[in-house]
Every structure is written in C-alpha cells, then in structure tokens.
Amino acid sequence: MAHHDGLAASFFAHQRALLDRDFARAAGELAAYRAALWAHMHDEESAVLPRYEAFGGDPDTPVRLFLGEHGNLRKFVDEFVARVEALRAAPDDRVLLELFDRQATFKNLMLHHDLRERNVLYPFLAVRLPLAEQAVILAARTCRA
Numbered sequence: 001m002a003h004h005d006g007l008a009a010s011f012f013a014h015q016r017a018l019l020d021r022d023f024a025r026a027a028g029e030l031a032a033y034r035a036a037l038w039a040h041m042h043d044e045e046s047a048v049l050p051r052y053e054a055f056g057g058d059p060d061t062p063v064r065l066f067l068g069e070h071g072n073l074r075k076f077v078d079e080f081v082a083r084v085e086a087l088r089a090a091p092d093d094r095v096l097l098e099l100f101d102r103q104a105t106f107k108n109l110m111l112h113h114d115l116r117e118r119n120v121l122y123p124f125l126a127v128r129l130p131l132a133e134q135a136v137i138l139a140a141r142t143c144r145a
Helices: 002-019 023-054 063-089 093-126 131-139
Strands: none
Touching: 002 023, 002 093, 023 063, 023 093, 023 131, 063 093
C-alpha cells in the first residue's frame, strides 16, 4: 500500500509543475506517474485480483468494481496527457483551470479506490493467503515504488 503514497506524491509533483505553468515538466511528471500507475494496476490485475476472486471476494466489493475503477483511472490519465499537450502548444489559464477541475474528480476516484484496497482487498487477502504466497506476489511486482 505504500505504493499508493508514492503515486500521490508523483501526481502532486505533476500538479506543482502545472501551477508553475511549466507544461514540459508537467508532461514529464505525468508520464512518470502514468508509468507507475499502469505498472501498479498491472500487478493487481495479474496477481492480486485473481487470488481475491478465487477466494470469492467480498460480495459488496467484487473484482469487476476494481477493474472498472482501473479502467476509469486509465481514461482520466490519458485525458490529462492530451490536455497537458494542448497546454504546451497553447497556454491558456481557462484550460488550465478546467484541467485542475478534472483532476479533482480523478483524485476523488483515486481516494475511494485506495480506501477500497486498504480496507477490503488487501485485508481480505492478508488473512487468507499464506505468508509464502504473499512473498511470491510481492517479489513478482513490476512496480517498485
């Protein structure tokens, strides 16, 4: 779960660059954030969620909810990439403010997703997976933050 804290710090670096109106730096920070987020979601989709599903999962928090949120997170970040590129080409305060508004919605989704993982997904697996299997999952991660 520490990876989520690193993701939040990375996104903050992106937004700080936006505040500075340094759109090239903002694009670079966003690219790094995107790569880390994609790796994290890949790890969950390939190793964590299949085990959660195999154990039956929590009926109020099915696998399809996590996968749907992952899809929405990907769409948001791809949209942000396009919007930052537009700002690089033609800086505009109105467009920048609209981007911050969209990012507020994204951050709210990310907060709720993070809480679901912290309060349901990982505790559910922690009591069901043997420590040896937990270690295998951790060792196989593609994201290292």
